Amino acid sequence: xxxxxxxxxxxxxxxxxxxxxxxxxxxxxxxxxxxxxxxxxxxxxxxxxxxxxxxxxxxxxxxxxxxxxxxxxxxxxxxxxxxxxxxxxxxxxxxxxxxxxxxxxxxxxxxxxxxxxxxxxxxxxxxxxxxxxxxxxxxxxxxxxxxxxxxxxxxxxxxxxxxxxxxxxxxxxxxxxxxxxxxxxxxxxxxxxxxxxxxxxxxxxxxxxxxxxxxxxxxxxxxxx
Numbered sequence: 001x002x003x004x005x006x007x008x009x010x011x012x013x014x015x016x017x018x019x020x021x022x023x024x025x026x027x028x029x030x031x032x033x034x035x036x037x038x039x040x041x042x043x044x045x046x047x048x049x050x051x052x053x054x055x056x057x058x059x060x061x062x063x064x065x066x067x068x069x070x071x072x073x074x075x076x077x078x079x080x081x082x083x084x085x086x087x088x089x090x091x092x093x094x095x096x097x098x099x100x101x102x103x104x105x106x107x108x109x110x111x112x113x114x115x116x117x118x119x120x121x122x123x124x125x126x127x128x129x130x131x132x133x134x135x136x137x138x139x140x141x142x143x144x145x146x147x148x149x150x151x152x153x154x155x156x157x158x159x160x161x162x163x164x165x166x167x168x169x170x171x172x173x174x175x176x177x178x179x180x181x182x183x184x185x186x187x188x189x190x191x192x193x194x195x196x197x198x199x200x201x202x203x204x205x206x207x208x209x210x211x212x213x214x215x216x217x218x219x220x221x222x223x224x225x
Contacts, residue, residue: 060133067225069120070100074130081134086185086195093127093196100124113205116213124213125221131196135187142221144193145211155204162193 062082066074080089100123101115131140151157175182184190198207
């Protein structure tokens with residue numbers, strides 16, 4: 001068995017346990033708006049998909065040196081992204097934010113914007129390198145930061161730029177998760193910055209604080225460990 005295949009197998013076993021844990025699969029909490037994975041301003045946005053069709057991604061060896069100051073194993077995230085499982089990677093990222101922001105330690109399954117300052121640069125950089133690496137620079141918070149800047153901080157314009165809105169006839173609205181997800185888990189088809197998704201259920205402060213995190217003050221986050 002090759003090293004890459006062994007990593008895939010081990011990661012898959014770990015994920016089978018991780019994604020059946022109460023913290024991740026607490027559907028009641030999600031329905032009540034208590035988890036960061038819930039999208040945007042619609043209370044009826046529902047639970048995000050647990051799986052998606054595999055997307056074509058950059059064929060890059062799965063890295064194993066993935067630093068974390070919070071003891072998070074990011075090999076499963078790398079594996080998901082490397083195999084085009086973007087919905088799963090999206091969910092893993094939101095769950096990771098809950099942990100590395102300290103929200104989980106406080107007994108919460110959602111992130112306040114005030115928690116963002118507690119996210120270590122090391123962890124956010126690791127997450128970002130993986131998203132940008134396997135999407136050829138199309139996805140990631142740094143890409144969203146660029147779109148945010150182009151939007152001059154206007155959240156509605158920002159959502160349009162990254163494909164978080166759609167139209168029902170002439171009426172524009174935020175995309176929904178329930179039923180058949182309206183988000184695009186495909187590197188080729190999605191707009192730049194489309195993923196990862198961030199909740200705006202409690203307002204836009206969370207995404208603003210993530211996009212202005214000190215890790216983006218320079219390009220050091222791009223450096224491989």
